[in-house]
Amino acid sequence: MSFPGEAEAPPLLDAQGLVREFAGIAAVDGVDVSLPSGGFLVVFGPNGAGKTSLLRMLGGGLRPTRGEVWLGGERIEAGSPRGRERVGVLSHQTFLYGHLTARENLRFYGRLFGLSDLDRRLQHRLGEVGLLERADDLASTFSRGMRQRLGLARTLLHDPDLVLLDEPYTGLDPHAATVLRTVLETLRDGRRTVILVTHNLTQGLELADRVAIQARGRFAWEGRSTDVQARDFEGFYRETVDRIEGLR
């Protein structure tokens, strides 16, 4: 997706005609995503819409059947380490090792990213998500909310340009969701490009400046968050999804 007036600035993220098929069935079916630095896109959609597959392709974790992903002029490919140092991914799975402490988990990922000044980065990120006091405790002793906060620290450890968030609120209690939302707010710094996939319309719309509805592998609707505020989005969302899925 791109918007009028943005054509002048080269997009940070540019993916055209992304298709991913599993056993001949298209999970993602011709999606275009073009976002400038600082863009915050929220993708809504029902289960099975292909949102996670789309994010995995954008992050280089899944090879597209067709189409390419470019980030800052560099092609992101599954199997190639190129460009990955500019991408951070957080999903409902935290990618953490329960037998390692919070600090060890971050140190491990920091070494894979080849980060310098790792101790300072660890302190900063652990402090940012409020886990400094539990830094030397095993991740397996953490609550779901704490693990997700630690996962967020892992996601941001290497200061990525593109942050991909796949249902990060899943399984969080209201307090943990509020803490996570506060940290996600800090990502709207105009420097990072963020794509958030969620079922939660309210939480998503609070953060977005662009919105897309994905159904049956395609973007069924794209717009700015200002367009969304002018209408009953929940009703519009259901109507759009039902129409694409052939229920109406």
Next chain:
Amino acid sequence: MKLYLAQLWAVAWKDLVIEFRSRERVGAMAGFTVLVGVLFNYAIDPTLVRPEDIASGLVWLTIVFAGTLGLGRTFELEAQDGAFQGVLMTPVPRDALFLGKVLSNYVILLALVLIVLGVFGLFFSLDWGSSLGALVGALALGTLGFVAVGTLFSAVSSGTAMGGALLPILLFPLLVPVVIYGTSVTGRLLAGRPFAEVEGQLRILGAFALVALAVGAGLFRYVVEE
């Protein structure tokens, strides 16, 4: 190169710390080895068969069976909370990831080799004696090839519906050279034959390990990427 080695070591360090804390694989392999030693102790009549005549085969098969038990868990630990998917989203080269996993598995299986030598020495009153150094060297060389092939096929089997149950079916046919030459070297050393007699077979074990490492490092990305 420095970054590559740091990434490789980070993977191995992580696996070893997890194993040290959980003792999951070493515990299972050690338990298996002791039970096998006990069963062989009752199954073999020392008045009919001299234990030192069949010890090399028993040692190698115990290493292969117990080692497969441990190697099969290599990627199951990674599946918890999607951790391996997170690792694949980092810029770590896939061959460094493979070699890091081989290194940690190798350290774990060397611990198994020592346990096997201890158990069989105890139950069969074997005297590893003067050939202990060469014997450990032969076992270490053969184990390296075993670990390289086993780590690759553990990744293959973990991505299938059959999971770890598929690993022995894929792995054992490829281990035939390791078992043939490993058993031969071990048997000859136990029989007190001179080192020169096993030198060529040791070279073959070394060549097998190098080829397995190179092929595994080259193929690993095709196994783990979707």
